[in-house]
Amino acid sequence: MIRQTAVAMMLLAASGLSAADTVKIALTGPFSGGSAPMGVSARDGSKLAIAEINAAGGIQVGAKKMKIEIIERDDEAKNERGALIAQELAAMSDLSGVIGTVNTGVCMAGDKHLMEKGVTKIICPAAGSASMTQWSKAGVKDLSIFRFAAHDGIQAAMVVEEAINRKFTKVAVVFDSTNYGVSGRDDMLDQIKKQGNKLEVVAQEKFNIGDKDMTAQLLRAKSAGAQAILIWGIGPELAAVSNGMAKIGIKAPLIGGWTLSMSNFIDNAGKNGNGTLMPQTFIEEPITPKAKAFIDGYHKTYKVDRIPSPVAAAQGYDSVYLMAAAIKQAGSTDTKKIKEALEDLKEPVKGVIATWNHPFTKWDPADVTTHEAFRREQTVMGMVKDGKVVFGNDADRARLIKSATTATPAKTKKK
Numbered sequence: 534m535i536r537q538t539a540v541a542m543m544l545l546a547a548s549g550l551s552a553a554d555t556v557k558i559a560l561t562g563p564f565s566g567g568s569a570p571m572g573v574s575a576r577d578g579s580k581l582a583i584a585e586i587n588a589a590g591g592i593q594v595g596a597k598k599m600k601i602e603i604i605e606r607d608d609e610a611k612n613e614r615g616a617l618i619a620q621e622l623a624a625m626s627d628l629s630g631v632i633g634t635v636n637t638g639v640c641m642a643g644d645k646h647l648m649e650k651g652v653t654k655i656i657c658p659a660a661g662s663a664s665m666t667q668w669s670k671a672g673v674k675d676l677s678i679f680r681f682a683a684h685d686g687i688q689a690a691m692v693v694e695e696a697i698n699r700k701f702t703k704v705a706v707v708f709d710s711t712n713y714g715v716s717g718r719d720d721m722l723d724q725i726k727k728q729g730n731k732l733e734v735v736a737q738e739k740f741n742i743g744d745k746d747m748t749a750q751l752l753r754a755k756s757a758g759a760q761a762i763l764i765w766g767i768g769p770e771l772a773a774v775s776n777g778m779a780k781i782g783i784k785a786p787l788i789g790g791w792t793l794s795m796s797n798f799i800d801n802a803g804k805n806g807n808g809t810l811m812p813q814t815f816i817e818e819p820i821t822p823k824a825k826a827f828i829d830g831y832h833k834t835y836k837v838d839r840i841p842s843p844v845a846a847a848q849g850y851d852s853v854y855l856m857a858a859a860i861k862q863a864g865s866t867d868t869k870k871i872k873e874a875l876e877d878l879k880e881p882v883k884g885v886i887a888t889w890n891h892p893f894t895k896w897d898p899a900d901v902t903t904h905e906a907f908r909r910e911q912t913v914m915g916m917v918k919d920g921k922v923v924f925g926n927d928a929d930r931a932r933l934i935k936s937a938t939t940a941t942p943a944k945t946k947k948k
Contacts, residue, residue, distance in 0.1 A: 555602035556592055556866050558583075558856065559622050561633035563610035567742065567768035570795045570841035571635045575658040576605065578849030579632055581830055582857075592857050595864045601857075604628070610635065612642040619643030623650040629866045632657050632852050635845075636767065637712035640664035644678055653859075653872040656680040657852040658845035659767075659792070661716035665901045676896040677872045679904045681852045683791065683912045688812040689720035690728075691914060692763055692788050695810055697731050699786075701761045705736040705754035707747075707774060709766035714739075717765025717790055735759050744770055747777040755783050764789035772801030779805040786810060794915055794922045796841040806917045813915035814907065815847035815886050816922055820930060821937045827885040839921065851884030855892065855906070858882045876904075887911050887936045911936050 560579050562572030583601045586592060591600035604622070608615040615634070622628055623646045631647060631654040634640050640660045647654050648668075654677065656664055662685040668676050696704055708718040718737070725732050735757035738750035751774070754762060762785055764774060775787055775798070786808055787793070793811040802809070817840055819825035827850060831840055840846045859874035860866065875893050882889040892906035913929035915922040924930040 564607040574842035574845035575849035578846030582853035615639030616642040637661035705759035775802040817843040
């Protein structure tokens, strides 16, 4: 950590800048381990945006332009490490904001330290609904935490709708034992009730991180007559479920959260992953000039021909532009003023996913969506096909094109 700080200071000295001339933004997440495809993609998407902003001279902060200085921390998807990182960042008096985190448990363990000091954070690219509902349950009146991801309520609703639209009546709900998996299970069960109990849950099966054989759980789902598997999990174990289904002859489709688009699912599931369905906010297809430039830029910069997690990369990119817009509007690098600006952004922010128009509003503990950027119209159903995620249908493609090129309706608080 000391060495990283020293390197950062050397880079600043080489560029002729002092720490006082920069805007400090921390990028956190699992850059190693099973969740790394999401963490690395979000970090690298964020860095693309930061490089663009810095190349254009930086962010206009009051009377001067200031470049972004990155503070990077790998939480390894470990709750205890995430907590230590959050404590370290919260102690930095000149930190403007934090972008990152994937794992719900890491948020639950660390974000309280940021909240205590009022540090502005945009959770990106993920973390389950508990990462935000913890604050409403606690009755927090003023929140510095925002989330930039299709929240689980949107995703779970789409998963359940997909199963209903395909005329299934019996499903198995399968989930991992992490905070994210359990929270996702609860969201899916809640959506089944909200959508009229048209699906009968004939089995609920859990698996742990590191499990490689899901035969027992899948046999129980099969014997119970499940016509589809609704799944919520975060690691490479998702592929073990898909491969286990093929092994015992389950023909039911796998429908679940957006993490099914990760490279470690697609690569490990191989042909068994074909037909898997999941909500997506970005699909690696050049449907607009902005999307093409982003995809080409990612491929060229990181020397890959496929983004490990396109959703995470695009959300990382757009979240930086939202943070930069808030800093410019605040005319300050003070994290509390940036929070206030994020809650009331005056100008639309053009991103690769959408043109964001007032995506957040002032925090209301009775309505967590006040600090959630995404609406249903920015989310589509993706499908795995021959090693990549494609649009589930042409109507979704057309809708996402419209979302990317037309400013989203301004968010207003519910009456």
